[in-house]
Amino acid sequence: MLIEFRGVSKSYGDKEVLQNITLNIPSGAFLALLGPSGCGKTTLLSILAGFQDIQAGELRVAGEVWARPGYIVPPEVRNVGMVFQDFALWPHMSVFENVAFGLKVKRLPRQQIVDRVEEVLSLVRMQEYRHAMVHQLSGGQKQRIAIARALAPNPQILLMDEPLSSLDTKLREQMRWEILEFSSAAKTTTIYVTHDQIEALSMASHIVLLNAGKVEQTGSPQGLYTQPSTAFAAHFMGAANVLPVQVVRSDHSSIMVDWKGYQMLLDGKKVVQRMPYLLLLRPHHLHLHTYDGTVEWKDRFHPSLSSGDHIFSWTGVIMQRAYHGAQWLYKVEILLPHGKEILEVWQSEAYPIKSKVWVWTEKKSCTLVAGGESEQSRYQKKLG
Amino acid sequence: MTTLRNKQKWRPFFSGLGSLPGLLIFFLLILYPLAALLLQVGFPNVFNTPISWKPSWQPLQQLFANPLNGQAIVNSLILGAGSAILATFLATLVAFARVRGGKKMGKILDTAVWIVFFAPSYVIAQGWVSLMQEGGILSELLNLPNGLTQWFFSKEGLVVVMALRYIPFIYFALVPSIQNIGLEYEQAGRLLGANAGYRLRRITLPLLLPALLAGASLAFAEGFGDFGMAAAITPQMHIPLITYQIYASLDQTPVNYPSAASLSLILIVIMGLAFYLQFHFLKTRSFATISTHSKEQTEIRNHHRGFSLVAFFILFLAFFLPIGSTIIQSLLKNYVTHLDAHSWTLVHYKSLFKPGGSGLQALLRTLVYALTNAFLTMILGLFLAYQMMFRRSKINQFINLLMIATIAVPGIVLAAGFIFAYNATWLIPLHFVIYGTPICLGMAYLAGSLPYAVRLQIGSMQQVSGNLATAAFSLGASNLRVIAQIVMPLVRTTTVSTFFMTMTGTMFELPASSLLYPPGSPPFPETIQQKFNAFEFARGSAMSILGLIIVLLLYMLGRWVESMLLRSSNSVGVE
């Protein structure tokens, strides 16, 4: 392991911003530190950079202690590169001077400095701007120079603090590809702070999801998306219908849950019965079908769909819809034996408002998440 | 980030009429008196009997014929530049201690710098003289042999004292700039391995350059045109300075107004240039600021005790040393040859409170002047600054420029201008000879303080978004309403500062007081000066200290009232 956080805690006064953080980050990883604002991800980055001390635990890098309570290796000697949120390019210096700064500090021979600056500038495809002043550059160009400046002294770790947040949407998509390209070419371990799950999912090899100063979940992007371990993770990793259910019974291979009187047999291992659980249904895993009135409204399965064991379906009414180009977003009110529920559904076909529909999904798309209604409502409160 | 550009885009609804009151104030208080004096550069006999409009080059010729004047200009340039450089250095230290020293330290330093800023120049100068002169308080306290403090009465000594005096000007320009520099700029340097010294040299100071230059040019202008210091200290050291030359041509026989006018013209031109430079530098300042998205970012700082200690030491030198020496002086018996337990007395204070005594009368008189002037300056300063910032028009910009240029005019020049202007024979048929009345003195006080108030207000209004006022106007609010309800609350601190700065200024304003006071009713600064002139240093010092204490008490009272008002307005806000 290159970077090891062992039980790291940090607080400002009474406010504990990081609690008992333990993380292992392998060399060469592109790790995304993901979480809502105020979750402590920037503090974690600052600790790694050496701008913040810690009150408990230990930070080791390549086996060497970088921080423990009362001790800190100063940033100047850590050989860590950093790309700042608003780039922090020095406005009084040219592009060349910005990039060469770290090399000059190391008192490298002049020619070596020039060569290395050329090298990183060509990596970010900015050679022709070497004499430009910072204010003459566009947002994307500044971004690239900021990366070049951070990479120039060959840092063993590259930190990026929401580097795309000050760019517009179009540029942001483009820069995602480029950052991946630059960081893999530089072969450094990259820690990338973001609050945007798309960035994390699309760029990272590893994701650490932080919530309220604690590690919520770690894993691969796919793991976090498909198997969130908490309601928070489920919500944070993408649009989700998260629904409180009750486990009726379970055995070694299946779990029967009750959702407002609607019983569903799902795959899964034995769990404690009567415990509150949450059912996660991603909107793009839900499908619509016109209800023609031929089948009993309250019937359990749509007859034209395949065998009932792998499909769940409900009848409902389109309440709201919004067009997003590639698809429509629907709010559908479905009928359950003991009540109603509103689901978000993504579908490429258009259905008018008030129209009656079938909503169906495949069994394999249904995920059970531990946690009860209370956690669910707490999270929604936070969003509100 | 709000910039000035927002406001420039904003078009005034009507600009012609709104400028009229501002123009009238400006004309009566500054333009007319100044013109009356400067007229004599080209027409030396305009105020003679009989009046002669014959133009003459004689004053300017005489000016350059006297080698002392040339030397004086050069000396003043050197002194202004020297004190500006030193003041910039000292103020940078204090400003860094302020920004990097934590909240509590920041508050203490801010207050200390404001005190230095408030302190009247000539009390400070007088304090230095009694401290440093041969056999003065310093040599008494430390038992120094003769001649050790003599270095002080040299150009170098004057540079040090003046530099200490101008720290606030640079400090005020610097602190917000340091605060606005994104922490990231320095953090980027740290991560690239640069140590503190290297970062300061290559990153922080270059980024601060516009603010440093702006502050330094202001300090230069102050130093070049400083009067109180020159008048108190120059006589001890035989170095001609331009302000002292002006003073000498007015205060030493033979009195030569045309020569004073010519020297003043040179002074105004050079200081105007310095002010222009300052504005120029301020305009380019924006490049150093950064729009930081994450405000919450913090960084552990070893709060450098040393830094704060140095800052306190500098401010101690700048204020507490000279004021302390004034206090000691005020407690000494007359003709004490050496300090011991028997040297002390309160008699100088007691005599001030003798009922019906001239000192007490003068003090009450001046309190009325000071309160009135502070009140008018505060209101008019707010109004004029508002006109210039939010009601942009050619006329307002012109007034702005001239108003700022008149900060360059030494008080004695403006005061002399007031005599010529408001004692002119052409006013006799109009029954408007107000020279010799309290009104004339009051106007001169106002003329002296208003430009500073306007400048301070403009500075703080630059932080207010023009859109706020625009929004109010679009809702149909009147000028007065916008000032009272939108602008005023936002620049409240400056407004309060203006009031107390003007109060202190008036309590200790000398040139206008001595030239313009109505015979029979001397104001307080004049009576202090009389004591110093009569070598009653102890009595004069006691009066200065009493004046300072009164201002301080009023200031505390003002802060208390302000906090009470704030509390009540908050509770309204909650409802």
Add this chain to the structure above:
Amino acid sequence: MNMRYGKLLGIFGSLLGLGFLVSGCQTAASTTNANASQQQNHTTSVSSTGHQQLVLYSAQGYDSAMAQAFEKATGIQVKLDDNSTGTIVAKLEAEKSNPHWDVAWFDGAATMQALANQGMLLEGWKPSDYDNYTSLGKSLVPSSDAYFPGGVTAAAAIAVNTKLVSPSEYPTDWSSLLKPYWKNEIAMNDPAISGPTFPFVAGILQLMGKQQGEAFFTRLKANGLKIFPTNGVTLQALEKGQVKAIMIQDSALVAAKEKGAPIQIIYPSSGVFTLPDVLGIDKNAPDMAAAKKFVEFVLSHQGQQVMLNPQNGGGDSYFNPIIQGESPNPARQQNGIHWVRVNPVQAANQENQIQEWFHDNITE
């Protein structure tokens, strides 16, 4: 006391009025007019109420006591502007086209002479008590009668620190100070700053002749002469033993000695130079009658007694009276002073040149 507060309120009110005036409001015009017309009343010498009023610009220490005594004696109200000589002259010059003052009073005939040269002073009038002047007094009145001395001091005498100098070493004349005994132990004021010092320098040049006089100062400088700005500083240097002898105005020396300074005052045998306090009347005095009365009051026994009381005038009261029958303060040497009258016309004409020479050759 109530009256006084009323007056203060009046000032406050008129200043507020000014505020309205300058912000373009019309209502204040009447306030200003009232003040202006009051001014005009004064200018036409006698106000409508019949009370006379004297405007006195003075730099003398006893001026406020004199103003009170004069008010008491005559019922004429005195408006006093107590300022330094320089400021007074600056005001007189600035008011030239529309003067507000009746009498000006300060030390230095040369300065007053310069005003007379400009035709600003009343000439050809003699006070009724003119004949009471001593012969020294009469010698100080110019032929034009443009101004009158109220008393005289020596522009400079020598003072030694008695703790440091034994009586056998006391100087007897100016030239004694050129002895090696006084090397680096003498001080005087800068004539460019200290008012009484210029008549001293001009007097030496007159007494010894220009060349000899300049040589005297040059040799003094070679003997380590120190130049301090004003009386106060120079006196302090003597008291603290920084120097052993100084040359400053004698009234300041007497005052210091009276307050306990360990000094001995010596009037050099070749003579000391007259520095009279002089009174000039404005040629266009708003209240000419009051002005003339005041000058006569100064020369009267009553007036002289007020001036001679150190309680009233501090150091300025230790002058040498030039009115028959008046004796100086007992602290002052009564006899044996050899007075040399400095020619004010000549001194006024040569002031710039002398000042420049002194600054370039002695002060620097």
